[in-house]
Amino acid sequence: MKASRPNPSRPNTRYQLALWIDRWIGPPICAVLLGARRLFDGRAGRPAPDSVRRILVLKMWGMGSIVLVSPLLRRLRERWPDARIDFLSLRENEPILHLIPEVDRVVSLDLGSGIASFVLRTARELWRLRAERYDLLFDLEFFTRFSAIFSFLARAQRSHGFSAKGKWRGRLHDVEVPFNAYHHVAANFLTLLRRDPMEPVDEKELEHDAALTRLVAGEAAGSSLRRVLVEDPAWREGDPIVAVNPNAGDMALERRWPLEKVAELLQHLSGQLRVNVVVTGSPAEREYVESVVAASGAESRVVNLAGRIDIPELVALFSRSAVVVTNDSGPLHIAAAAGASTAALFGPETPRLYAPLLSRPGQRHVVHYRGLACSPCMFVHDNKVLSCWFAQARCMTGIQPADVLASVNDLLAEAVSPREGVSPLRVVDS
Numbered sequence: 001m002k003a004s005r006p007n008p009s010r011p012n013t014r015y016q017l018a019l020w021i022d023r024w025i026g027p028p029i030c031a032v033l034l035g036a037r038r039l040f041d042g043r044a045g046r047p048a049p050d051s052v053r054r055i056l057v058l059k060m061w062g063m064g065s066i067v068l069v070s071p072l073l074r075r076l077r078e079r080w081p082d083a084r085i086d087f088l089s090l091r092e093n094e095p096i097l098h099l100i101p102e103v104d105r106v107v108s109l110d111l112g113s114g115i116a117s118f119v120l121r122t123a124r125e126l127w128r129l130r131a132e133r134y135d136l137l138f139d140l141e142f143f144t145r146f147s148a149i150f151s152f153l154a155r156a157q158r159s160h161g162f163s164a165k166g167k168w169r170g171r172l173h174d175v176e177v178p179f180n181a182y183h184h185v186a187a188n189f190l191t192l193l194r195r196d197p198m199e200p201v202d203e204k205e206l207e208h209d210a211a212l213t214r215l216v217a218g219e220a221a222g223s224s225l226r227r228v229l230v231e232d233p234a235w236r237e238g239d240p241i242v243a244v245n246p247n248a249g250d251m252a253l254e255r256r257w258p259l260e261k262v263a264e265l266l267q268h269l270s271g272q273l274r275v276n277v278v279v280t281g282s283p284a285e286r287e288y289v290e291s292v293v294a295a296s297g298a299e300s301r302v303v304n305l306a307g308r309i310d311i312p313e314l315v316a317l318f319s320r321s322a323v324v325v326t327n328d329s330g331p332l333h334i335a336a337a338a339g340a341s342t343a344a345l346f347g348p349e350t351p352r353l354y355a356p357l358l359s360r361p362g363q364r365h366v367v368h369y370r371g372l373a374c375s376p377c378m379f380v381h382d383n384k385v386l387s388c389w390f391a392q393a394r395c396m397t398g399i400q401p402a403d404v405l406a407s408v409n410d411l412l413a414e415a416v417s418p419r420e421g422v423s424p425l426r427v428v429d430s
Helices: 013-024 026-040 063-067 070-079 091-097 115-132 145-154 185-191 219-230 259-272 283-296 311-320 330-338 401-416
Strands: 054-058 084-090 105-109 136-139 158-163 175-178 241-245 276-279 302-304 321-327 341-345 365-368 425-428
Touching: 013 026, 013 145, 026 145, 054 070, 054 115, 054 145, 063 091, 063 330, 070 084, 070 185, 084 091, 091 105, 091 311, 105 115, 115 145, 136 145, 145 158, 219 311, 241 259, 241 311, 241 330, 259 276, 259 283, 259 401, 276 283, 283 302, 311 321, 311 330, 321 330, 321 401, 330 341, 341 401, 365 401
Parallel strands: 054 084, 054 136, 084 105, 136 158, 158 175, 241 276, 241 321, 276 302, 321 341, 341 365, 365 425
Antiparallel strands: none
16 A cells, blocks of 8 residues: 655745746747747748857756756767857856856856846846847757747747647747657757657767766866865875765755665765765755764764855866765766766666766766666656655665665775776666
């Protein structure tokens, strides 16, 4: 007999409000614009391949998903080396976008100042972007109506975006590509480049050791990170770093490994291994991270950086880490792009869509995913709203600290003495 379903834990009220507006106000706006397009759209059609000078890429939500755009951005740069590539996103994603070398200019919208202010500022930015006269626009949001509306009103010569039945969005794009939940998100982004949306997807290009563009934080971030580390009483100079991210972002907290499991892992890591155990988190996550560290009883042996470093410094930390242990969240993909080997914990969502990719030779990833009969229960089609059968997600509670510790040990050993024939990505059932 199944337990009653809990309400999804979504403390991000901005995201909830945005979803509500998108769901109820988006469809009629899309319907009006679709009618107007049929009557009045007089754009000249496809730009000539050699005349592409300005490209706009749009991805609002998900810092991890933005990192996974890099294979598409690299292809755009290879195809149009002289074109300017602008990237439109929320202001909170600016720090990571400034580290992606293929992005020439970042354009940001601020949802933190309220809906009325957001609408006004978005209208002003839209008017300015229309004057840019973009040749190509790529809308990388999966199913939101807002991004399709924005893309249409930006009036690029040609726009590409995902389509889905019943979503009232795809027909506003000139090139519509179905989003395929059986292919990696990065592969779905690449399909937007195809002329024929029915052309088979080849995910092999995501398997090579430089699928992701390497994120490099720079000397300033590295120096400031080092000052923070050496001043911490738990820091031990010369020992390798094992970074632990116990968070999962406030859009879907159900992806977090239970507090007591993380605490047990921290206890084992700090007590059994000669490593620097460093935990991470945003300023908003600091209180939760402190409770995890306190529950481990290893406060004197754990460096807590939650709320103390910014995104470039986080990239610098991950680039220096021998292993990063993290839930399925944005820091997983940041760590992968920074060159770290990872032990990733998946539960409500499937690694089929979001498995970490490689950014350097010799990098290794171990994904802990139980693959229960009810998994996955969180889908991009439903804006990642959890529909769990149980009071607490068993896909996460069933992952054992001893198994994750074994993965960390294996990854540390492989970093010192690489073995031939070891797959760079291994999915294990904990």
